[in-house]
Amino acid sequence: MDKGHLTVISNAPVADRVYRVRLQGELVRQMTWPGQFLHVKCGPGIDPLLRRPISICDVDTDNAILDMIYRVEGSGTKILSEAVAGVEIDVLGPLGEGFPINQRKAGEHAVLVGGGVGVPPLLYLGKQLVKKGVKVTSIIGFGTSNQVFLQEELGQLGPVYVTTIDGSVGHQGVVTDIMTEKFGLTDDEWDVLYSCGPIPMLKALKDRYQLSNKEVYVSLEQRMGCGVGACLACVCPTVEEENSYFKICVDGPVFGIREVAL
Amino acid sequence: MDKGHLTVISNAPVADRVYRVRLQGELVRQMTWPGQFLHVKCGPGIDPLLRRPISICDVDTDNAILDMIYRVEGSGTKILSEAVAGVEIDVLGPLGEGFPINQRKAGEHAVLVGGGVGVPPLLYLGKQLVKKGVKVTSIIGFGTSNQVFLQEELGQLGPVYVTTIDGSVGHQGVVTDIMTEKFGLTDDEWDVLYSCGPIPMLKALKDRYQLSNKEVYVSLEQRMGCGVGACLACVCPTVEEENSYFKICVDGPVFGIREVAL
Amino acid sequence: MKSRLSVELAGITLKNPIMPASGCFGFGREYSRFYDLSVLGAIAVKATTLETRMGNPTPRVAETPGGMLNAIGLQNPGLDKVVAEELPWLSQYDVPVVVNIAGTTTEDYVEVAEKISQVANVAAIELNISCPNVKCGGITFGTDPVIAAELTKEIKKVSKVPVFVKLSPNVTDIVSIAKAVEEAGADGLSMINTLLGMRIDLKTRKPILANQVGGLSGPAVKPVAIRMIWQVSQQVKIPIIGMGGISSAEDVIEFFLAGASAVAVGTANFIDPFVCPTIINDLEAWLDKMGVQSITELIGAGWK
Amino acid sequence: MKSRLSVELAGITLKNPIMPASGCFGFGREYSRFYDLSVLGAIAVKATTLETRMGNPTPRVAETPGGMLNAIGLQNPGLDKVVAEELPWLSQYDVPVVVNIAGTTTEDYVEVAEKISQVANVAAIELNISCPNVKCGGITFGTDPVIAAELTKEIKKVSKVPVFVKLSPNVTDIVSIAKAVEEAGADGLSMINTLLGMRIDLKTRKPILANQVGGLSGPAVKPVAIRMIWQVSQQVKIPIIGMGGISSAEDVIEFFLAGASAVAVGTANFIDPFVCPTIINDLEAWLDKMGVQSITELIGAGWK
Ligand SMILES: Cc1cc2nc3c(=O)[nH]c(=O)nc-3n(C[C@H](O)[C@H](O)[C@H](O)COP(=O)(O)OP(=O)(O)OC[C@H]3O[C@@H](n4cnc5c(N)ncnc54)[C@H](O)[C@@H]3O)c2cc1C
Ligand SMILES: Cc1cc2nc3c(=O)[nH]c(=O)nc-3n(C[C@H](O)[C@H](O)[C@H](O)COP(=O)(O)OP(=O)(O)OC[C@H]3O[C@@H](n4cnc5c(N)ncnc54)[C@H](O)[C@@H]3O)c2cc1C
Ligand SMILES: Cc1cc2nc3c(=O)[nH]c(=O)nc-3n(C[C@H](O)[C@H](O)[C@H](O)COP(=O)(O)O)c2cc1C
Ligand SMILES: Cc1cc2nc3c(=O)[nH]c(=O)nc-3n(C[C@H](O)[C@H](O)[C@H](O)COP(=O)(O)O)c2cc1C
Numbered sequence A, B: 001m002d003k004g005h006l007t008v009i010s011n012a013p014v015a016d017r018v019y020r021v022r023l024q025g026e027l028v029r030q031m032t033w034p035g036q037f038l039h040v041k042c043g044p045g046i047d048p049l050l051r052r053p054i055s056i057c058d059v060d061t062d063n064a065i066l067d068m069i070y071r072v073e074g075s076g077t078k079i080l081s082e083a084v085a086g087v088e089i090d091v092l093g094p095l096g097e098g099f100p101i102n103q104r105k106a107g108e109h110a111v112l113v114g115g116g117v118g119v120p121p122l123l124y125l126g127k128q129l130v131k132k133g134v135k136v137t138s139i140i141g142f143g144t145s146n147q148v149f150l151q152e153e154l155g156q157l158g159p160v161y162v163t164t165i166d167g168s169v170g171h172q173g174v175v176t177d178i179m180t181e182k183f184g185l186t187d188d189e190w191d192v193l194y195s196c197g198p199i200p201m202l203k204a205l206k207d208r209y210q211l212s213n214k215e216v217y218v219s220l221e222q223r224m225g226c227g228v229g230a231c232l233a234c235v236c237p238t239v240e241e242e243n244s245y246f247k248i249c250v251d252g253p254v255f256g257i258r259e260v261a262l
Numbered sequence C, D: 001m002k003s004r005l006s007v008e009l010a011g012i013t014l015k016n017p018i019m020p021a022s023g024c025f026g027f028g029r030e031y032s033r034f035y036d037l038s039v040l041g042a043i044a045v046k047a048t049t050l051e052t053r054m055g056n057p058t059p060r061v062a063e064t065p066g067g068m069l070n071a072i073g074l075q076n077p078g079l080d081k082v083v084a085e086e087l088p089w090l091s092q093y094d095v096p097v098v099v100n101i102a103g104t105t106t107e108d109y110v111e112v113a114e115k116i117s118q119v120a121n122v123a124a125i126e127l128n129i130s131c132p133n134v135k136c137g138g139i140t141f142g143t144d145p146v147i148a149a150e151l152t153k154e155i156k157k158v159s160k161v162p163v164f165v166k167l168s169p170n171v172t173d174i175v176s177i178a179k180a181v182e183e184a185g186a187d188g189l190s191m192i193n194t195l196l197g198m199r200i201d202l203k204t205r206k207p208i209l210a211n212q213v214g215g216l217s218g219p220a221v222k223p224v225a226i227r228m229i230w231q232v233s234q235q236v237k238i239p240i241i242g243m244g245g246i247s248s249a250e251d252v253i254e255f256f257l258a259g260a261s262a263v264a265v266g267t268a269n270f271i272d273p274f275v276c277p278t279i280i281n282d283l284e285a286w287l288d289k290m291g292v293q294s295i296t297e298l299i300g301a302g303w304k
């Protein structure tokens, strides 16, 4: 974990208001753990003032190339989307605890569940799982057709199911609809589930697996200050102890689904 | 006078911490009066917040091309100095009352006196005077040799005398040293004097000509808010009436030397 | 059919809730060269005092991160000239005028209020209480609930038009002052005036402003304005003209959600002379986006 | 030969005047991964209360133009854990620790001050009086000169180390509060704490912070901090630790010229974790540029 400058190689839209930025720099070689994030200074000066947390989407460590996919929400991501090739971006990272994959064994089946801009970190995760010989199935949910991204790339790792709220592409409904007999995705069909996305999606998964013994991980979001554990902005109540918190920026963003209260 | 965007054609150093920016855009066609200035938004957003007043240095109305020369002092000019070709700059102008030249007649002799970044507006002024058949002599003062600029271009309009505080080029001393017998610049040698530069220089001229009947003009600086006469930030006491002010942004920046109290 | 942007302020109907803030728009002449002032909901003009005021020496402004300091010092031509020249000139436009009045004694204020409130195109008085009260050792009228309330009472006695009291943010408890002036008869509130601030020049090692301290305005103060309007609007019944760092339609909506019934735009005019008409245009689109029929539905929606 | 950057604060010698601000640096552990904390002049740690505090619900931070709002709410492990775990860990570094203490009753404060001031590496107490006083209906200790002075007196009775009272800027007359706590025995002042502010989310139409209001910090507040330090430093004899928007060596010098004898850097750590060592490095060059032998020559040079 360090602070450094990465150079923009490309930065272009991949879906409605969603951009994919490709960056290069020495710092990238540290980015080996899927699920970690970078704290990004979207522009110089005080406007915007704070860094923005954005997940690592894909990494080519040999060439020190990093991809991130972000949706333009407000001032910071707007300014980031205007960065042209050659511009240097000030980033802090890699930060946090990513998706646990060391225990994974060849032949296991992992389900990756993503919603909206929660999908990006699943790509790097899926690639590493496949390297380990793990079978990967992806379920990715979006609002509507023009918001869909990463379908092809995830498709190269294994089956991909797309859901949209309006049914404009894939299955109409939510990601959990897919985890059924019909798609051969009943709980006994897979060994581990990794998810990242909006709170309602994660809540649905928690309700479903809270009392099960399935291995399920969720990646959480929270507004951050420092990104390194010092300011206590990003806390999330723990489940075991009373009166105790995780810091999402350092203890997370990835947690076991039974560890955290959503 | 209007608000518009001009496109950067070039932006490069011409002296120590001094840059010359060339801009193009329709608004430039209105910039026919030397001594007027633009109120420049040096960067987007709130950092810096306020516009910066910068003098029109030279204009090619046919091609809608404008030159300004500015010294990097603080945040705004620093950011402006980083604008590369193709960038659009938001400007308000042309603003203010420039150097009076309508009364000038062919054969007259005008002396242009400039100090530091007060020199730029004299170029466009000199060019228009020469067009009118007025003989132009320039006296430009700087701190030291690496700060000198516009010497050649003013030289194409008539004799140029350079002074530096440390004598590293030209005459060691201040601009007023030149206005003597030795250089054929005693007061009876010229009909009108136009000046722009630091307050001490303008004060020296005021002391010298306050009680004379010579036609002398000074261009003043003051911290500005609106640049259009609304906020009353840029006032300067008038000489005639008690309790009355000029607004430098609209009544000036150019004044007759006997009109204003320095 | 009534415009979705139209609002009611103490009986005055504004075609839209956007007005330039006092001191940032002179008496309108300068900006009338950029656009037709009749598009504005109202115009708050520069503080007017009984006698001609020269204001402070220069420099009068300094920049700060995301904001600016000003120490203009109430320079204005004085009551008579304003009544004789400025207000008549403004009457050519179909726009209500809010006259910001200032003084150093209650008597000054009263005389200005009485005379100026009789001018036809004056729709309201904005009582600027962020001025030192010479009778009370220079403590500003706006920092003491009792003094502020007494002044308000006196002005209400003589004013022919609604009185909006402009509150200073440089106080421990703005709610108590707001309640005191409401109690005293204020028809509405304007908030916030500038925060006291300062910048020092590293070269000269002295304050940049000749007056040393100045009033902070611009985007930097926006969260303080929002907070104060949020607190006050829940405690008073009179309408609030919100201001402090507004430069976009989004900002306007944030102020409405906090509890403002109209807004004033100050510093932003210096950065973009067209900011007021631009905001007015953008507001409609925002109401659609938010599925709101009338902007009045948003007043205080953040806490209602 | 003594370093040009070294300063004296109420008898404590700091190798340089730069310390991270309370609440922005935890107890140092996180930033120790970026650089050796011994380079710092001092470290102001997170507010410590008698018992463990959970703080406020999330979201706890929001961005504002040139600043940020926080409503962390004094989350901390409590006196015992801080004494048992945090302070001993910090003792490995050659850096004086300024412990920021908070509470809701005088008794709480007193107990924390007495115990913590006996820890070896605690060089000073920073008395955070921007907390609601439950005994006085929740009015914050810091907004009333009498309450602030009484608390200061009690803390001085029990503290084995110098006491710096951290002033709230949300007051009408900061000078009167500064004088009151000086009178009560304060060894120094820390100013300023955060300005109360708020942001509202246009999508949800509700405040962004779960706590609704929060403390404004960052560059936006700098001119307010400079103004208050300027006013207070001319009226008190005790040294001032200046803070509020500092992010560069230039900022530090501006605070010194205003009257600060040392500075704390808060929000800027979040943008650049190396900001403190960077500022320390840049200061030397600035002293040369200004032809100053020791940075202490600049204290209050703006008004002296
Ligand atoms: C660990 C982590 C990983 C993330 N990864 C991605 C990603 O890969 N792609 C992507 O598009 N988005 C991601 N997000 C969300 C992303 O951080 C926000 O969308 C972004 O910060 C919004 O900034 P803005 O300037 O566009 O919006 P603004 O509204 O201008 O932001 C204002 C402030 O609120 C904060 N903020 C606003 N929304 C969020 C949010 N949802 N989460 C955290 N902070 C927020 C900003 O960081 C900033 O401090 C991630 C968030 C976290 C915590
Ligand atoms: C009518 C007029 C014409 C000018 N023409 C030129 C020119 O052709 N070339 C050139 O180099 N400079 C010129 N100046 C000076 C120029 O405006 C300042 O150097 C510039 O504003 C400094 O901005 P900054 O961001 O670099 O400094 P900062 O210190 O960051 O500026 C902070 C604030 O102070 C104001 N300010 C600082 N110095 C001055 C100053 N000397 N005059 C007015 N405002 C100031 C800035 O506008 C800004 O609002 C002119 C000034 C005026 C009034
Ligand atoms: C240059 C300037 C002059 C001002 N003059 C006055 C004034 O005469 N009377 C007054 O009540 N407020 C005055 N103000 C305060 C503004 O009306 C407004 O309350 C404040 O600037 C906050 O709004 P803003 O951030 O949009 O500028 C002035 C502000 C500025 C910047
Ligand atoms: C996230 C955060 C937490 C803070 N916590 C405390 C605290 O516990 N005690 C305290 O006295 N001040 C606290 N502060 C205020 C800072 O110490 C400092 O006074 C203020 O932020 C101004 O400095 P800055 O602009 O450099 O951040 C906190 C500030 C921030 C941003």
Ligand code: FES
Pocket (backbone or CB within 6 Å): A223, A224, A225, A226, A227, A228, A229, A230, A231, A232, A233, A234, A235, A247, A248, A249, A250
């Ligand atoms: S963002 Fe500061 S602790 Fe997590």
Ligand code: FES
Pocket (backbone or CB within 6 Å): B223, B224, B225, B226, B227, B228, B229, B230, B231, B232, B233, B234, B235, B247, B248, B249, B250
């Ligand atoms: S700058 Fe506003 S009146 Fe001149």
